[in-house]
Amino acid sequence: MERNGTRETGRPGRPDIRLDGRKTAVVGRPGSVRELLALLKISPQEALVRVDGKIRPDGFGLAGAKKVEIIRVVFGG
Amino acid sequence: MGQSASFSCSRCSEPACIGAGETARCERHFREEFAHEVRRAVREFSMIKPRERVAVALSGGKDSVVLLHQLAELRQKLPMELLAILVDEGIAGYRPPTIAVARKACKKLGVPLHIVTFKSETGKSLDSILRRRGKGGARRAKGAPSTGACTYCGVFRRLLLNKSARRLGADKLALGHNLDDAAQTLLLNVYRNETDRLARFWPVSREEKEGETPAAPRSGRRAETPDFIPRIRPLIRIPEREVALLAELEGYGIRHQSCPYANEAMRQTVRAQLNEMEDRYPGTKRRIFNAWMEMGKNEKSTAARDASHALQTCKTCREPSSQDECVACRMKREIAGKK
Numbered sequence: 047m048e049r050n051g052t053r054e055t056g057r058p059g060r061p062d063i064r065l066d067g068r069k070t071a072v073v074g075r076p077g078s079v080r081e082l083l084a085l086l087k088i089s090p091q092e093a094l095v096r097v098d099g100k101i102r103p104d105g106f107g108l109a110g111a112k113k114v115e116i117i118r119v120v121f122g123g
Numbered sequence: 124m125g126q127s128a129s130f131s132c133s134r135c136s137e138p139a140c141i142g143a144g145e146t147a148r149c150e151r152h153f154r155e156e157f158a159h160e161v162r163r164a165v166r167e168f169s170m171i172k173p174r175e176r177v178a179v180a181l182s183g184g185k186d187s188v189v190l191l192h193q194l195a196e197l198r199q200k201l202p203m204e205l206l207a208i209l210v211d212e213g214i215a216g217y218r219p220p221t222i223a224v225a226r227k228a229c230k231k232l233g234v235p236l237h238i239v240t241f242k243s244e245t246g247k248s249l250d251s252i253l254r255r256r257g258k259g260g261a262r263r264a265k266g267a268p269s270t271g272a273c274t275y276c277g278v279f280r281r282l283l284l285n286k287s288a289r290r291l292g293a294d295k296l297a298l299g300h301n302l303d304d305a306a307q308t309l310l311l312n313v314y315r316n317e318t319d320r321l322a323r324f325w326p327v328s329r330e331e332k333e334g335e336t337p338a339a340p341r342s343g344r345r346a347e348t349p350d351f352i353p354r355i356r357p358l359i360r361i362p363e364r365e366v367a368l369l370a371e372l373e374g375y376g377i378r379h380q381s382c383p384y385a386n387e388a389m390r391q392t393v394r395a396q397l398n399e400m401e402d403r404y405p406g407t408k409r410r411i412f413n414a415w416m417e418m419g420k421n422e423k424s425t426a427a428r429d430a431s432h433a434l435q436t437c438k439t440c441r442e443p444s445s446q447d448e449c450v451a452c453r454m455k456r457e458i459a460g461k462k
Binding site: 096103119120 | 130139140142143184362364371372381385390398402
């Protein structure tokens with residue numbers, strides 16, 4: 047089932063994408079962190095993205111990335 | 124796509140963790156500039172004087188943990204005595220893990236932690252107050268209304284923080300409000316025509332001495348009362364996302380989980396609006412904040428605020444209040460089922 051440009055299963059050859067710890071697959075081929083967030087309808091202001099273990103800026107390219115973790119910044123705290 | 128130089132820190136050649144082009148920063152330079160912004164705010168608004176006792180309102184969330192971390196580092200340059208106060212509202216499933224984070228952070232930074240509870244003040248946890256009022260407990264259905272939760276929480280949290288800070292001999296109470304909080308609060312108060320709240324908003328709750336610094340107006344945002352511990356907001360110039368980034372980089376194990384009662388719909392709308400504006404027009408939040416700071420320096424409007432926002436003493440509990448009787452006392456009667 048698709049929701050917000052995501053579905054629950056991934057495809058071979060694509061990076062392992064995790065949103066708040068849950069494995070997520072995106073529809074399309076995002077070239078950068080910003081494009082990935084746009085596909086998921088997440089504001090870049092409300093997320094941090096770790097690519098292969100390092101937090102990267104919005105414009106960072108995802109070609110060759112093995113693991114992408116999206117951490118949504120929650121309000122408050 | 125290979126990574127171009129625009130994703131290298133513009134100060135050195137290390138890979139960037141935030142920004143692009145001229146604003147790209149590696150972890151080291153991001154940390155340095157973050158600390159610089161905190162020092163700048165502390166200095167600009169005369170938030171802390173040497174050797175003062177500063178109580179940090181610590182929840183175990185990203186903002187308060189980063190605030191504690193920054194003030195602990197600042198001790199090297201500005202000697203101060205730090206302590207942390209954590210208010211446990213009694214929200215099952217949500218608060219206990221953040222208490223664990225807070226304990227870990229305090230231990231690492233060598234800061235004593237004091238935990239106070241809603242139950243000790245009102246006889247009930249927030250969960251049981253809300254259950255009793257039939258407005259949903261922590262396990263309410265997703266999307267169900269939680270009217271009143273934030274109001275109860277805010278009133279008793281402020282009361283407990285002030286009382287505890289005073290009991291512990293603190294000179295200042297440091298809050299983890301960031302730039303996003305400030306911009307949202309300012310816009311919300313405009314949207315709601317809450318002019319009193321708008322007038323009170325400032326990075327410090329009052330000034331120690333009249334005319335001490337041109338950056339902080341003559342006004343105390345509140346008239347002075349000995350029972351009111353002045354509040355300071357050292358993270359006020361830092362965007363929320365950067366606070367979250369530093370929390371991640373420092374590895375405090377922050378849980379990025381919203382409070383189950385957090386359902387202030389209008390604030391969430393304003394947050395989304397501001398984030399969209401920031402995306403399209405970078406610097407929007409900072410400009411909103413700076414505009415308000417400029418207006419706040421106007422002596423005439425400041426004098427008007429002084430006259431209308433003097434603090435009194437609550438006739439029931441003797442705590443600082445803007446009315447004859449404070450909201451907390453009225454709420455306590457309501458919770459106890461008395462008129």
